[in-house]
Amino acid sequence: MAFCTNCGKQVADGVKFCTSCGTPMASYIPPTPPPAQTAPPQAAPVPQQPVYAVPVTGRQEEPISTGEYIGIFLLMIVPIVNLICLLIWACGGCKKVNKRNLARAMLVLILIVTALTVLLVLAGSLLFGDMFNELKELSTQLEGISTR
Template structure:
């Protein structure tokens, strides 16, 4: 009895068309909708394996971008936090002097 190896399995799935990718990218341009769609697609809410893999890759990039943004914000606030407060105080002194 011959058993096919898992590598020999061929998917009979139709690929995503160019118009399909255009529609996906249009949905991903909307701020909250993109996160909801990507989470649904990554969890298997679609029939196409290409879209699932794309959504998983986008989630990884979103996570990396979020972590980097938080780290940069924290580093910036630690490095320049005192200077920002000094600028705010200086601005209030200038505007107070002009008005008076």
């Protein structure tokens, strides 16, 4: 219980004014609600910047001209020279990427054609070997007849 500061009368707790003189009660402190638990302010999420790769500034390869292609194909006609040139160009002896790739492709084609030729010759000799032997005998007999 509290007492009025003006008239000294006893006043019940929680009363705002004195019941006898009407003076506001000094001891009355309005109940303050407990402070709400507030979360500490958080910074807004920063959007991440996209990462852009720096383009590689390599040297630009000069392509093979039409005349160079014609020269390469004419050089491929010569039997031993073509293999030597293709091996040099395919193994990095040329700075032009197009020429190196062309040489590698031609070497692969040469290997494929050689393997197919060997297989066809073997298959032909197995399948038609007897016929070739008979033709040889027939030709020797014909030579013997023509020389008489």
